[in-house]
Amino acid sequence: MTDAQSTGTGLSPDYRLSHLRALEAESIHIFREVVAELERPVLLFSGGKDSIVMLRLAEKAFYPARIPFPVLHVDTGLNFPPVLAFRDKRVDQLGVQLIVGSVQDAINAGTVQEEPNGSRNRIQTPVLLETVEKHRFAALFGGARRDEEKARAKERVYSFRDEFGQWDPKNQRPELWSLYNGRIHLGESIRVFPLSNWTELDIWQYIGDEGIELPDLYFARERDVFERDGMLYEVNAFTSPKNGEPVQRLMTRYRTVGDANLTAAVRSDADTVEKIIEEVAATRLTERGATRGDDKVSEAAMEDRKREGYF
Numbered sequence: 001m002t003d004a005q006s007t008g009t010g011l012s013p014d015y016r017l018s019h020l021r022a023l024e025a026e027s028i029h030i031f032r033e034v035v036a037e038l039e040r041p042v043l044l045f046s047g048g049k050d051s052i053v054m055l056r057l058a059e060k061a062f063y064p065a066r067i068p069f070p071v072l073h074v075d076t077g078l079n080f081p082p083v084l085a086f087r088d089k090r091v092d093q094l095g096v097q098l099i100v101g102s103v104q105d106a107i108n109a110g111t112v113q114e115e116p117n118g119s120r121n122r123i124q125t126p127v128l129l130e131t132v133e134k135h136r137f138a139a140l141f142g143g144a145r146r147d148e149e150k151a152r153a154k155e156r157v158y159s160f161r162d163e164f165g166q167w168d169p170k171n172q173r174p175e176l177w178s179l180y181n182g183r184i185h186l187g188e189s190i191r192v193f194p195l196s197n198w199t200e201l202d203i204w205q206y207i208g209d210e211g212i213e214l215p216d217l218y219f220a221r222e223r224d225v226f227e228r229d230g231m232l233y234e235v236n237a238f239t240s241p242k243n244g245e246p247v248q249r250l251m252t253r254y255r256t257v258g259d260a261n262l263t264a265a266v267r268s269d270a271d272t273v274e275k276i277i278e279e280v281a282a283t284r285l286t287e288r289g290a291t292r293g294d295d296k297v298s299e300a301a302m303e304d305r306k307r308e309g310y311f
Helices: 019-037 049-062 081-094 103-109 121-135 200-210 273-282 287-291 301-308
Strands: 041-044 071-075 098-102 139-141 158-161 189-192 221-228 231-234 248-253
Touching: 019 049, 019 139, 019 189, 019 200, 041 049, 049 081, 049 200, 071 081, 071 103, 071 121, 081 098, 098 103, 098 121, 103 121, 200 273, 231 248
Parallel strands: 041 071, 041 139, 071 098, 139 189
Antiparallel strands: 158 189, 221 231, 221 248
């Protein structure tokens, strides 16, 4: 049955939306509000599951017209190759413009300096801000969810950034009754999070309902991995084991996709969307907390980056 299910009397259909369709409607409303209010929006797209769902929602929001804004990927140079291939494929399917900001180009030019720990998370920020300024984007759609991390939990749907791209968590606008104030001054911008009220489980249930294609990294298969700091890293072009880190061949999958050198896999037999939904429903640790080595720099690593202008 559809969301407008019969009540059983045959006289009064029930037009109440299911939980997922209510979330979808909210996200579509946010996309349309931003396009109506603000000039030059752009969608931040990484090829991960959240940005893939966000792109699907944007497609629905403006169908049958094309998505009326480009997509932007800040490429760290350490991305999983299947994710980049999927990104290019999806962009071609939708016929949208892809803009790439390259962290590696910034390193080569000497405008940013790589950190000793191998993370390029912090140095993504200057590249992002430079790209935003170059294209004069006023609104950036991001795929962050409040359930992922405590800094994101306190951030509003419309997240205002000053002329330096910085976020002040103590200076946020109220969003009563889902009314969004998009007024900004010259040089300011807004980060907009249509998936704020979604959870990881909601994302996977929506992927299942919509039949959304994903990179195969999200599905369990045998991989050569080694353990470091309590997490399982796959042997790849960016990460190799040190002495005392034996390689094992295990059934693993990725819950989140970041840089290949600092994103860990989890042990799993979930090789279908249905199995992943069952797995996610039983877990009590967020995907970032479980698998992102770049978030373990400090307790406030994410909030510090956001204050500096991060997504």
